[in-house]
Amino acid sequence: MARPIWTGTLSFGLLNVPIRLMSGERRNDLHFRMLDQRSNTPVRYERVNADTGEEVPWKEIVKAFEYQKGSYVVLEEEDIRHASSDAHETVEIDAFVDGKDISPAYYEKPYVLVPAKKAEKGYVLLRETLKKTGKVGIARVVIRTREYLAAVYPQGDALLLNLLRYAAEIVDVGEYGLPDKAAADYRISPREMDMAVDLIESMSGKWKPTDYRDEFRDKLRKAIEKRLKSKGVTTTVDDDEHTPENATTNVVDFMALLKKSIGAKERTPATKTVTAKAPAKASAKKSPAKKVAKKAAAKKTASRKAPAKRRRAS
Numbered sequence: 001m002a003r004p005i006w007t008g009t010l011s012f013g014l015l016n017v018p019i020r021l022m023s024g025e026r027r028n029d030l031h032f033r034m035l036d037q038r039s040n041t042p043v044r045y046e047r048v049n050a051d052t053g054e055e056v057p058w059k060e061i062v063k064a065f066e067y068q069k070g071s072y073v074v075l076e077e078e079d080i081r082h083a084s085s086d087a088h089e090t091v092e093i094d095a096f097v098d099g100k101d102i103s104p105a106y107y108e109k110p111y112v113l114v115p116a117k118k119a120e121k122g123y124v125l126l127r128e129t130l131k132k133t134g135k136v137g138i139a140r141v142v143i144r145t146r147e148y149l150a151a152v153y154p155q156g157d158a159l160l161l162n163l164l165r166y167a168a169e170i171v172d173v174g175e176y177g178l179p180d181k182a183a184a185d186y187r188i189s190p191r192e193m194d195m196a197v198d199l200i201e202s203m204s205g206k207w208k209p210t211d212y213r214d215e216f217r218d219k220l221r222k223a224i225e226k227r228l229k230s231k232g233v234t235t236t237v238d239d240d241e242h243t244p245e246n247a248t249t250n251v252v253d254f255m256a257l258l259k260k261s262i263g264a265k266e267r268t269p270a271t272k273t274v275t276a277k278a279p280a281k282a283s284a285k286k287s288p289a290k291k292v293a294k295k296a297a298a299k300k301t302a303s304r305k306a307p308a309k310r311r312r313a314s
Contacts, residue, residue: 005143008089010113010126010152010159012137017115017122019091021143024110024160030220091152091161093137099153102136106151106164113152113159127154138164 004020011017034043047056063080064072091113115123130136130153137152141161149164179186183193 004114005111006089007116008091010091010093010123012093012126015122015126017126018119019116019123020114021091021141021161022112022114024112024162028214028217030217030224088142091139091141091150093139093152095138096130096133096135097138099134099136102151102164103170105170107162108165109163111161111163113161123159126152127157127159130154130159 002022004022007018007020009016010019035041036043047058047061048054049056062074064074066072113123126137139150139152139161141148141150141163143163149166151162151164153160153162
């Protein structure tokens with residue numbers, strides 16, 4: 001089972017529910033490495049001083065804000081710590097709003113809230129109350145030192161926590177000069193509107209997420225498998241770099257793919273060895289044939305060596 005990001009509490013009013021914050025998404029991206037095509041060795045990114053071209057060690061790197069082109073103000077670690085929230089391992093609900101009032105554009109990243117042992121009562125109480133009222137809890141949560149705005153809402157038997165974008169992060173669609181007049185102003189007739197409605201109704205159905213797959217990823221995996229079978233592994237990379245977050249599933253799938261392809265290659269020679277050994281029992285009886293074969297081989301060897309002697313003599 002996956003490990004919790006942290007273990008803490010979900011609080012609203014005077015009620016505190018012990019919970020575990022779990023990831024609510026699984027990234028299945030295929031991660032690629034850049035190789036030098038001349039030798040199939042990995043290409044590394046290095047921290048290089050823009051003036052001297054020398055690599056800069058991590059201990060010499062500081063964080064800075066570029067307040068104007070080419071001008072920076074350096075921040076100390078203490079400045080960043082003071083900006084961080086003091087509330088850790090807590091989902092603190094500040095208010096409840098109607099779920100339909102939150103635009104989908106605000107939702108950013110899902111997590112699952114899992115009740116701790118013997119905390120089911122408070123968990124179920126909040127879940128069922130949110131279902132009954134259609135409300136969503138607006139909360140603040142700290143994940144890895146940074147505070148986020150979040151929405152807490154029910155889905156089936158779960159309480160989900162979805163990080164929200166702030167209003168300043170959402171683009172005002174009015175900036176794009178969209179058509180804002182009535183349909184008639186664009187010469188759309190009632191008949192055309194009715195036909196469009198009929199078309200949409202004929203294509204309508206229930207939302208089933210499992211009906212949809214990442215076709216690009218599927219085709220790319222097939223291409224990788226085909227390359228593995230035809231060429232094999234081109235290079236072995238000894239890499240101690242940090243594995244990308246949430247890449248676990250992708251790595252496991254990919255390792256299975258590699259083992260499957262390499263295993264298929266290893267079984268082929270074994271089959272050839274078995275067929276080669278099949279007539280071995282009759283080898284004693286066919287010794288004259290072996291002698292003839294040896295003589296023929298000796299003649300061929302002599303004929304190959306003869307030109308070499310002539311070349312040395314010339």
